[in-house]
Amino acid sequence: MTVLPRPAARARPTMNDVAREADVALKTVSRYVNGEQNINAAMAERIADAIARLGYRRNLSAASLRPGRSSRTVGLVISDLANPHWAALARGAERAATDRGYLLVTGSSEEDGARHDALVDRMLDQRLDGLVVVPPREPGRPWSALVPPVPPVVFVDRPLDTPGAHAILADDRDGARAAVASLVRAGARRVALVGDSWLIPAMAARREGYRDALADAGLPDDPALQHDGAHSLTQAQELVAGLLGTPAGGAPPVDAVFAANNRASLGALHAFRDAGRRLPLVGFDDFEAATLLDPPVSVVAQDVGGMGAAAVHLLLDLLGGTADVPSRVVVPTTLHLRGSERP
Known part of the structure; x- marks a missing residue:
């Protein structure tokens, strides 16, 4: 040969x-x-x-090594690109970056603190001009542990308890309060909360909104109805399937579900299908199939793509030295009642 x-x-x-x-x-x-x-x-x-x-x-990489020069590249660290919620946020961020002449580099932490830290380090090694970051569920090292110089950082969707940190956030607490109030107005008295870990600040805020609505209605705050193990669709499905059964000890059954994220909503719908019956349901975060079901699923919607875009614009304003850049922007949510909140 x-x-x-x-x-x-x-x-x-x-x-x-x-x-x-x-x-x-x-x-x-x-x-x-x-x-x-x-x-x-x-x-x-x-x-x-x-x-x-x-x-x-x-060679932009070489140019960015020179003092005062820019790579015109920014980084985005999200939770899970396979989740439509984060995909929508990344899409909004990418469009905003492109509109302003920047390249966006995206990585997924998969909610793991060590992976998150490794992604941040890699992006800093590449001399990116700045970062937009969704803090992971499992915290890694504190940001204060990074050796200066550290480029501007904007946190999105989840707040970080760091003085002066810039963040774009949804009004999670008010949105959850409105969702649960709609279930109560429709006659529910034992509303189950199904969501991800309370360690996630946005999820903790939604839990507080849930409790606010119960207090407003004079209903008891029962920890047995609050479930934080629904990180995946399958976990949410299993939780809701258990709620559809008769509780031990003769306690009154659950009569409605507040699903605190899109995976929890989809898991609840799978459990309803398998059981051949449903409970009144309101979810947090809209999803494409919500209006195709019977009844259509009521949701608290947040402009996730808009939040991604706003985070990039805020970051680039910081890079440009724009005066009076706000440290925290809270984006309102919208309750869409489509019928699933009723028995």
């Missing part, structure tokens, strides 16, 4: 190559690729032609 020699790797063209091809000074090429406008039109045209012929690309 004849083995053909591997072609030699082609060296990447440099600014020196462009300068020789265009017959201009290296400094003129440098000014051109850095966007300076006061360059002779004929020279600029020769440089552009040389760049096209040679296939020259600016």
Whole structure:
């Protein structure tokens, strides 16, 4: 068998190559690729032609190492890209970054503190200009432990208990309060709360809203009805399936469900299907199939994509030194009652 020699790797063209091809000074090429406008039109045209012929690309990574220079790249660390909630947030963030001439690099922490820390370190090693971060359920090291310099950081969807930290947050507590109040108005007296870990600040806030609504209605705050083990759809399905049975000890059955995230809503719907009956339901976070069901699922909606976009705009305003940048922005939620809140 004849083995053909591997072609030699082609060296990447440099600014020196462009300068020789265009017959201009290296400094003129440098000014051109850095966007300076006061360059002779004929020279600029020769440089552009040389760049096209040679296939020259600016090395942004090298440029970002120089003091005062930008990579025009920002990082986004989210929880789980497979979850439509986080995918929508990432999409909004990416559009905002693109609109302002930046590249967005995204990674998923999978709610693991060590993985989150490794992603942040990798992004900092790449000299990204700034970070948008969803803090993980399992906390990693404190942000104060990072060795300066640390670029600007904006937290999104989940607050961080750090003085002066910039954050874009939904009004989780008020949204949950409105959701549970709608179930109570429809006649529910024993409303189950099904959600993820209370260690997640947004989930803890939704639990407080749930309790607020019960207090407003003069109903007892029963810890036995509050379940925080629904991180996945399957876990939520199993929890709600258990709620549909007859509780031990002859206690009154659950008569409604507040699903505190989209996975909990979907898990509840699977449990209802398997049991052949349903309970009144309101979920937190809208999802695509919600209006296709019978009855359509009532939800507390938050503009997740808008929050991702707002976080990027806030980050880039910080980078640009814009005055009076708010440290915390709370985005209101909207309750959409579609019928599933009623028996």
